[in-house]
Every structure is written in structure tokens, then in C-alpha cells.
Amino acid sequence: MDFRTPELDKLAAETVPQAYFELSAEDARDRYFADTRMLDGKQLAHNRFRTNPRTLVDHLLDQLALTGNERWLDLGCGNGFIAEQIRPHLPQGQVVGLDIAPGVLDAARQRLAGVATPCDWIEGSADDLSMFSDNVFDRVTAIYMMHYVPDIAACFREVRRVLATGGRFVVTTDRPDSMVEMFGVHFAAMKQMDAPAHLFKATPKARISLDNGREQLAPYFATVELVTWQDQLRFTAVGPFLDFYAAHNYCCAASRPGDGLEPGFFTELRERAGEYVQQAIDRDGYFAVTKFTGSFVCQ
Template identity: 65%
Template sequence: MTEPDFRTPELDTLAARVIPGRHFEFSAATARDRFFKDTGMLDIKQWVHNAFRTNPRSMVDHMIANLQLTGTEDLLDLGCGNGFILQHLRPHLADGSITGLDIAPAVLDAARQRLHGTATPCTWIEASADDLSMLADNAFDRVMANYMIHYVPDLDRCFTEVRRVMRAEGLFHLTTDRPDSMLEMYDVHFSALKEMGAPDDLFKATPKGRLSLDNGADILSRYFDQVERRTWQDQLRFTDPEPFMQFYEIGHNHCCASSEPDERLGESFFSELRERVRAQVAAAITDKGYFAVTKFTGTFLCR
């Protein structure tokens, strides 16, 4: 099947104009205590990414193809979240094992419940991805880190530990975005902020800029002999503003603007921000028939 290509010169031009050079940075504690204090953020993202996608192959399909599982592998999932991805991978590991690690107890418990009763042995560990000291050397055939590496405090220690626990013929599977992924969401967000005269420090890109599809190969090649990048695209299309607004507000914390408490930004600020964003999305739907959010994402396969 030929993968769809949503990249256009118009989107490239828009990205050059819209996406800032600076990106947000959040601590592991913020991720644990705010973003993933429950499964709400993950639930919204997973629902929207699947319900509104236009690529027939889901991101999980892309991951399964890249992992090349035979069914007997021992797999470690760093930042396993609520177990959504592991639930889909589990039938491909019928005679293998799963170890899920996450720093946030609430989502880790959700993963445990999601896979409860399956025949594939599952182990759950509450820890940070840069401290794998509880795991033995050469213990895993596959190690995954999907859309979470930007939260890890010490990337050097994390990747060094991944090499230690991964077997000689193993594979490290790291998934992240390009800096201009979901460009249209950032466009309406920044446009609304400008209309409101918002503080300059809110005009930042996604935290995934810390290790993105653009800079990830250079970083990972310091730790792994072979680093291959495989890209994947999708376009979410909304004909009603409300699902997008949930995605924007809950799934992405108003493009990170509400990720941490800020005494300058009260509820009235975010209420006005949402109304301005909603109006732009509704206008696009009226004009084109849908509001598009283009995803430029992919995976590094490291050996």
C-alpha cells in the first residue's frame, strides 16, 4: 500500500512562518503529577487520532510493521502510559513477554488493568526511563519509547541504559514527531494568542523539539551503531469543532499554554482563547468542509 503524502508547498511555507524556534520544556514531575495524574489526556488523544484519521494504516500498524515481532520477543515499553499500544501489540507477543515502565502510577495502573488476564506475561514497573537499574543486562529483544522521550530528565543515562538492557540483536524503537507536526492546530492557536496580546513566552513549539524527527538521528547515533528513520503521515479531519476543541484543550493543554500554573493566565484568558480558536476552526469547516490537522511523525529504529 502506498502511504499518503500530505506535505504540500503551502504547508511548508506555513510551517516556516508559524513554528517558533523555541520549544516548551517540562519536568518529569510535571508529567507525572499534572499531565498523567489520570488517563484523560491519553484517552482524548487516542480517541481523536483514531476516530478522525485519514490514513488507512494507523500509527500502531506502523509500529507493528517496524517492530517485526515473531511472537517470542521480550519487550520493554518505556513510558507505557495506559497500555493502549501494548494492548494492540500483545497478540504479536503470544509466546513472549511484556514489561511496561512508567513514572506515573495512575496510567501505569490503567495499563495493568487493560492487559489483566492475558496469557502474555506482563510486568509493571513504576520508575523513570533514565533509571533501569532494576532490570538485568541483555534482558530484552525490543525496547520502545513512544512519544515520551522529551519528558526523560537524563537522555544520556536513558540511552546508555537502553543499550545495557537490550540484547545484541535487539532493536530500540523510538517514536516522535517533526517540529511542524499538527501545524494547523498551532496556527489557529498562535493566531488567537496574537489577537489577545498574549505574553511572548507562550509562543513556543511542542516539547518534542527536544528530540524530534529532525534532530533525533544525530542524537541517537552517539549511542547506537545503526539509526534508521521511518516516517509516517496522517491528516485528522474534523467537520465539527467540538472534538477538535477537546483534542486542543485536554489532549494538548491549549498547545502547552495551560500545562503549568501561571498566575498571569486565569480561566477568563483560556475561555477567550478557546472561543477565538473555535471560531477559526468553524470558519475553516464552513469554507472547506473540514478542518485538517496534519501529522508528520515517525520512528527511529536503533541497533
């Protein structure tokens, strides 16, 4: 599926800033992922509005090439949404989920309670894997989480150490222009509101994206293969789009609440962004949000 068009490229060139937000592991732990709200919002929208019939998990299963007995470490496992679907492919294997946020980790633990495959849930930061011996995992994944990790190089060094010979490390992230239509309406609304300049930044995934991930991984792994795919979410009503937008902390503008903004700032931002989205729905029947995403498969 190729959703790329000259219009979308033009929007990306005009819209995506070079500077990007940097989010801390502490904020991830104590605020964004203190409970499952943000993950629920994103996962629900993908389930309801995606147009690519192949899910994220379908793509991951291709990349993981499981035989059923692998020992799998999922870094930043979140609420276990992915582990729940991959776990049945490991009937003789083992699942270890590690996450910095006890709130979502608890949700993962409960979600997979009682399954046949042994599961362990560990609270910690992905750049410190000192609780594991060398060569103990056949697969390690880091799915939409590496941009939060304080010391990315230390994480890669640690993954190399814990990965068994012949094992695979799959790092999933986005291109910086992924979801450009959402950024388009967001920045248009913020310009109308004369929002502060420091809020005009790109996604934090630009820190380790499909554009710059290979050079960060190459020092630690013999081969780094890039596998990409696309999807397009098509929202047919404004409400579900606004829920999705809120689940992204309004393109991170709300990642630090009270950051000198007037009370009601985000209420107005929602209303204005919603107006653009409604115009697209009236014109086209839906508002599209295109995902440019993929994984680095490292061995």
C-alpha cells in the same frame, strides 16, 4: 500518503517558533498523566478522525518485526493503549511497561489484566533502568515520551545495556512542524488576545524530534534508521477539535496553570481558536491537522 503542500510549508515557516516548551517528568507524573484524560483525548481523536488507514500500531509492528517470543520493554507505556494491541503478537513473549505516572500505569495494568502473555508494570523513570540486568530485552520502545525524560543520554545508555544482541530500540517522535494547523489557529488566537510572549513556543517534542534525534542516538547504537509516515486528522465539528486541543494543554500554553494569566484566559482562547476552525469547516468541510511523524529504529 503525502499531505505536504507548499501552503503547509509556508504556514510552518511562519508559525513554528524556534524556542520550545520543556516539560518536567514531575509535571508528567503529577499533573498531565495523573489519570488517563490527556491520553484518552488524543487516542480518541486519532481513532475517529485519522485519514491514513494504517494506524500507529500498524507502523510500529512493521518496525518491531516480531516473531512472537520477544521480551519487550515499553518505556512511558501510558495507559496501555499500544501494549494492548501489540501484546497479541507476542504469544510466547513478555511485556514490561514502565511509566513514571502511577495513574496511567494502573490503567495499563487493568487494561491488560488476564491476558495470556506475562506482563509486568513498573513505576520509574526511563533514564534509570537499574532494576533490569544486562541484555534482557529483545525490543525496547519509547513512543512519544522521550521529550519528558530528564536525562536522555542516560536513557539511551541504559537501553543499550538492557538490549540483547540483535535487539531493536524504536524511538517514535514527531517533526517539529507536526500539527502545524493546530499551532496556526492557536498562535493566531493568542496574538488577538495579546498573550504573554513566553507562551509563544513550539512543541516540547522539538527536544528530541525527527530532525535532531539521529545525532542524539548515534553515539549509542551501531545503526539508526529513520522511518517516517504522515496522517491527517480531519475534524468535521469544532467540539472534537477543542477536546483534542485541550488534550494537548492548548499547545502547552496551559501546561503551567495560573502562570500569571487572567481567569478566563483559556475560555477565550478556546472560543477564538474555535472560530478559526469553524471558518475552515464552513469553507472546506473539515479542519485538517497534519501529523508528520516517525520512528528511529536502532540496533
